[in-house]
Amino acid sequence: MIQLKNITKVYGKDSGQEVTALKDVDLIIEKGDFVAIVGASGSGKSTMMNILGMLDRPTKGEYYLENREVNSYKDDELAKVRNKTIGFVFQKFHLLPKTSAMENVELPLIYSDRKNIKGLALEALKKVKLEDRASHTPNELSGGQQQRVAIARALVNEPEIILADEPTGNLDSKSTLEVMSIFQELNKSGKTIILITHEQDIAEQAGRVIKIQDGKIAEDYRNENPRSASEELKLVDVNE
Amino acid sequence: MMKIYKNIKLSWKALFLNKSRTIFAIIGISIGITAVMVMVAIGNGAKREIDNQFAKMGINLIIINSGKVDKVFGRAQQTNRVTTLKLKDAQAIKEQCRNIEKVMPSIDGTLKLKYDGISTMTLVYGVTSVFPEVNNFPIRMGRFFTDTENKLSKRVVVLGEEVRKNLFDNRNPIGETIRIDKVPFEVIGVLTSKGVSPDGANLDNKVIIPIKTAQRRVFNVNYLNQIYVQVSDQSYMYVAEKEIESVLRDRHRLNVRNKKNDFTLNNQLNAIKTQKESIETFNWLIIGVAGISLLVGGIGVLAVMLLSVKDRTGEIGLRLSIGARKRDIIWQFLSESLILGFSGGTLGIVLGLIIAWIIGITTSWQTYITFISVLISVVFSISTGLIFGVFPARRAANLDPIVALQKE
Structure with missing residues (x-):
């Protein structure tokens, strides 16, 4: 599904102070994988995320998405891929302020030619169990709820891939489990999930862990038995 | 169609969130349009007045004056009477x-x-x-x-x-x-x-x-x-x-x-020509005033739109990352500045009509508003919105989504 070949990203070429964020990275992510990309800050994981999400182009190397080389895409085609194939989730949620959860979820649909915008948005809200908060604005929702709205927004166009950049970075432990259990469920239903994190804890809940260090893949292993976020959530609920 | 409706709705909302800013921009444009409307109304009134007067006199007259006729303070007067x-x-x-x-x-x-x-x-x-x-x-x-x-x-x-x-x-x-x-x-x-x-x-x-x-x-x-x-x-x-x-x-x-x-011939065609020329001068004055006031209004739009882009950098980054194309962003901001222009224009036309009417009944100046002058005002205000909205809209669309997303 995703294949990176010799991907290199160098910043600051013009200023002369070159920083190599990624060095000759090779990586294959299969359809249905749940990948956690782990690394310390400055390791190159954010660059990885930007390149995977097509927000940035590599300096060198090839990126195949469903067997098509991404460099051959024009700007408008990239916008279409970001709209239809990839769903983004951000650390800071990036919901529009003073705008209802429903309208926030509708946003990607505005840029596609889908019909039944309201119906699709409501369906996506149901998947994150927030259909009863549809008319609430972000400041009326908790952090966890806001991130769930953001996930609904990522889901609404039914993309193959969910790309989440530190999705739990701003959340408390209970909300983190809630969000993670949603990702695990989505993965079970067939979605490919790529999650960027610096927390080992989170990575243990993914099926595959890729560790990045100094712009290179230092480790790449599969968790035979990833921790179940929904099970842990039950325990938290019981304790409360 | 849906998209246009969504864009307009979105723009209204964005403008509504910054009420005072929006109102200043609208007033800026409307003052210009009001000024133009009133001046055009006075110009039209004067032109009609002149046409009426000459129609009353008949325009097939030649006037022979003895001696020379010169203009004294703009009025034709006999000098060197012979x-x-x-x-x-x-x-x-x-x-x-x-x-x-x-x-x-x-x-x-x-x-x-x-x-x-x-x-x-x-x-x-x-x-x-x-x-x-x-x-x-x-x-x-x-x-x-x-x-x-x-x-x-x-x-x-x-x-x-x-x-x-x-x-x-x-x-x-x-x-x-x-x-x-x-x-x-x-x-x-x-x-x-x-x-x-x-x-x-x-x-x-x-x-x-x-x-x-x-x-x-x-x-x-x-x-x-x-x-x-x-x-x-x-x-x-x-x-x-x-x-x-x-x-x-x-x-x-x-x-x-x-x-x-030792005589001067004058015909009324010439007289009308002279009068029309002075109206022409007035028209240039109107164009000057229109230009300056719309420039001022336009700069207002420019300022509001640049602030709007700056405030919403994060939002633009988000939109770009979830599939908005550059032209979607351009249209979003352009429709905002168009709404500013259109609202300013509408307000200006209404104020212009009222002021022209008041001038017409309280002074000896006749005012006369034509459909064309209303139409021109609408076109002017919308194009002001458009012209001064292009730069901010392009700036928004050309933002790097990665950088934009980091702004809060």
Whole structure:
């Protein structure tokens, strides 16, 4: 599904102070994988995320998405891929302020030619169990709820891939489990999930862990038995 | 269609979130549009007024002035008055020139009028019996004097409306005797009111007497100040002018030593042209004011839109990352600035209509608003929104989504 070949990203070429964020990275992510990309800050994981999400182009190397080389895409085609194939989730949620959860979820649909915008948005809200908060604005929702709205927004166009950049970075432990259990469920239903994190804890809940260090893949292993976020959530609920 | 609706809804919302900013931008544009609307309304009113006045006078007149006519403070006035223009010249023009309907010699001067203890200074105008037709000045009351009365130098007078009002108020003036410079005259008629001429002279403040009476009994001269020539058709105007010039040069023996004309020919086509030219000047003034005020309004839009882009950098980054194309972002911000322009324009038109109306009823200026001026205002305000919105919109669309997303 995703294949990176010799991907290199160098910043600051013009200023002369070159920083190599990624060095000759090779990586294959299969359809249905749940990948956690782990690394310390400055390791190159954010660059990885930007390149995977097509927000940035590599300096060198090839990126195949469903067997098509991404460099051959024009700007408008990239916008279409970001709209239809990839769903983004951000650390800071990036919901529009003073705008209802429903309208926030509708946003990607505005840029596609889908019909039944309201119906699709409501369906996506149901998947994150927030259909009863549809008319609430972000400041009326908790952090966890806001991130769930953001996930609904990522889901609404039914993309193959969910790309989440530190999705739990701003959340408390209970909300983190809630969000993670949603990702695990989505993965079970067939979605490919790529999650960027610096927390080992989170990575243990993914099926595959890729560790990045100094712009290179230092480790790449599969968790035979990833921790179940929904099970842990039950325990938290019981304790409360 | 859905997209356009969504864009407009979105823009309204964004503008509504920053109410005061939005209101300032709208007011900025509307002031410009109001100014333009009011000025155009005044210009249109003046133009219509002039057209009406000339229509009243008829535009097939050639006016021969004795001596030279210069512009004094913008008004045509005789300078170097000479005594060479005679009644016989008028006669000769009538007999020798083609395509001429009527010829009316005239002499005028401001004299003291007296009736029943009231006296007033008034323009006394000596003409022939064709005056009501040549000057398109019908009689309202009584009658005009006849050719015979002129030939016999009868002391009869026709009053302008203003003079009648001053001397007689509500009484019937017909048959009364007034004194013009101590000479008694019988009032036989009153002219219809015509108001003020395009150059500001009060057309009703005068009295009309037979020219022969004027020459012999009032002014005691044998020359004329002016000859009015009515041409049978406007198209003969310039031909007739040439013929009149040659007849007069011949009669005044100006050709012998190649002297300059001792008379000045003026036709109303030229007069209208002059008036239209001054309107043209006014139109340039309007364009200047419009340009400056819309520039100011446009800069307001520019400022609001740049702030809006800056405030919403994060939102733009998000939109770009979830599939908005550059042109989607451009349209989002352009529709916002278009709404600013359109709202400002609408407000400006409404204010313009109100102010033009108030000026029309409270001052002597006529105001007149055409559909075209409303249309132009709408186009102007929308294009201001568009032109000054392009730069901020492009700036928004060209943001790097990665950088934009990091801004909060």
